[in-house]
Amino acid sequence: MSNVKKVLIVGGGIGGLATAIALQKAGIQTEIVEKQKEWNVYGVGIILQSNALRAIDALGLMEEFLAVGTTHSALHIRDSQGNMIFDAPIHPSGKFNMTGGIPRRDLHDILLRTALNHGTNIRMGTTVEVIESAANFVYTTFTDGTSGTYDLVIGADGVRSKVRNMVFGEIEPNFVGQAVWRYTLERPKDIENITMYYGQKAKAGIVPMTKDSAYVFIVTAEPGNPWKPEDQLHVLMREAFNEFGGLIAELSEQISNPKEVVYRPLETLIVEKPWYRDRVILIGDSAHATVPHLAQGAAIAIEDALVLAELLQTDAPLPDILNQFMERRFERCKFIVENSNKLVNWELLQLEGRLPRENNPNAIVAQSLMKMTEAI
Numbered sequence: 001m002s003n004v005k006k007v008l009i010v011g012g013g014i015g016g017l018a019t020a021i022a023l024q025k026a027g028i029q030t031e032i033v034e035k036q037k038e039w040n041v042y043g044v045g046i047i048l049q050s051n052a053l054r055a056i057d058a059l060g061l062m063e064e065f066l067a068v069g070t071t072h073s074a075l076h077i078r079d080s081q082g083n084m085i086f087d088a089p090i091h092p093s094g095k096f097n098m099t100g101g102i103p104r105r106d107l108h109d110i111l112l113r114t115a116l117n118h119g120t121n122i123r124m125g126t127t128v129e130v131i132e133s134a135a136n137f138v139y140t141t142f143t144d145g146t147s148g149t150y151d152l153v154i155g156a157d158g159v160r161s162k163v164r165n166m167v168f169g170e171i172e173p174n175f176v177g178q179a180v181w182r183y184t185l186e187r188p189k190d191i192e193n194i195t196m197y198y199g200q201k202a203k204a205g206i207v208p209m210t211k212d213s214a215y216v217f218i219v220t221a222e223p224g225n226p227w228k229p230e231d232q233l234h235v236l237m238r239e240a241f242n243e244f245g246g247l248i249a250e251l252s253e254q255i256s257n258p259k260e261v262v263y264r265p266l267e268t269l270i271v272e273k274p275w276y277r278d279r280v281i282l283i284g285d286s287a288h289a290t291v292p293h294l295a296q297g298a299a300i301a302i303e304d305a306l307v308l309a310e311l312l313q314t315d316a317p318l319p320d321i322l323n324q325f326m327e328r329r330f331e332r333c334k335f336i337v338e339n340s341n342k343l344v345n346w347e348l349l350q351l352e353g354r355l356p357r358e359n360n361p362n363a364i365v366a367q368s369l370m371k372m373t374e375a376i
């Protein structure tokens with residue numbers, strides 16, 4: 001058993017809550033500070049690739065996931081008019097030869113409930129103000145006027161991480177030139193699996209999330225990251241589907257409420273290794289934020305949680321543990337960030353008609369997802 005007995009986790013998102021669960025299960029006391037006063041997880045869903053399902057299972061949450069979410073046994077790739085291009089196999093991770101879909105709010109509820117049941121303490125509307133590592137502990141003060149000492153502080157506070165900026169200096173994410181639009185609707189009959197549609201200007205898709213619901217998405221080029229009027233998001237999202245026909249075009253006609261359109265300019269970031277300084281470490285998007293082209297961001301955040309919790313159960317000195325964490329996580333996460341960025345660049349080149357013939361996006365997706373089936 002390591003000397004780490006008490007851990008502060010900054011940020012109660014997917015990575016922070018997964019870490020709290022894994023550490024509490026290992027007998028390590030955790031406390032989360034979350035800057036939002038109330039949970040405000042946005043609508044629409046999330047894809048859990050087979051390695052994400054494996055990680056959810058390792059947290060002991062497969063039953064909870066299956067009670068709400070849905071699974072897919074194939075990935076269909078079609079052209080803009082719905083003609084089949086090919087069916088991509090799902091590479092199995094352990095016993096999971098499927099992908100999953102679930103509304104983000106439900107995934108968050110499952111993680112939150114489980115973290116609380118395991119005894120984590122969560123303080124809402126609070127963040128860190130000072131972080132000072134001493135030889136045997138970290139001293140922190142908080143915005144609610146309190147202070148504390150911990151054996152380890154974990155920055156799980158997302159792509160605009162305050163912990164990262166306090167401990168590592170300013171490292172900003174990069175806008176990649178694309179954005180994604182998403183909208184929840186009733187699950188169409190006969191849509192069992194994630195179905196993607198490749199147009200000339202955009203890439204769209206349907207993702208089943210539950211028995212009854214799905215979301216449609218479309219990825220568009222947005223040079224210069226233009227501002228979008230919030231009350232027009234539904235009109236703009238529908239317009240983005242102009243070149244599409246068939247089912248996806250029919251579904252896009254249901255996009256009617258601007259408040260339910262989730263529009264996100266896409267950003268990316270990889271912090272150079274190591275992701276720790278003294279007794280402070282970054283995990284999840286604060287260390288490696290990726291665009292969703294491989295749908296791996298949440299997967300690798302949960303994997304970070306599992307690996308860190310596993311290592312913290314050994315009695316090795318903390319620097320060795322953190323080093324081993326980097327050995328197991330850095331290349332894998334960097335691979336995802338870089339291959340996702342490659343897909344963005346190829347899609348932008350394709351838009352300009354300049355994508356070299358030998359660059360095959362489907363091959364890189366398949367290779368990347370195959371790699372993620374390797375043991376963590």
Ligand SMILES: Cc1cc2nc3c(=O)[nH]c(=O)nc-3n(C[C@H](O)[C@H](O)[C@H](O)COP(=O)(O)OP(=O)(O)OC[C@H]3O[C@@H](n4cnc5c(N)ncnc54)[C@H](O)[C@@H]3O)c2cc1C
Nearest residue numbers: 011013014015035047127157158162284285292297298299
């Ligand atoms: C458009 C889009 C689609 C995506 N789709 C998928 C997908 O289909 N599959 C997939 O696996 N991944 C997907 N991802 C990636 C995934 O959402 C992220 O990788 C994942 O949420 C990372 O978890 P996290 O806990 O590191 O960060 P977050 O989920 O961002 O959580 C960070 C938490 O920290 C809190 N916080 C922030 N600052 C502070 C602070 N100073 N103090 C305290 N708390 C703070 C936030 O309020 C939040 O609760 C997608 C990402 C995007 C942008």
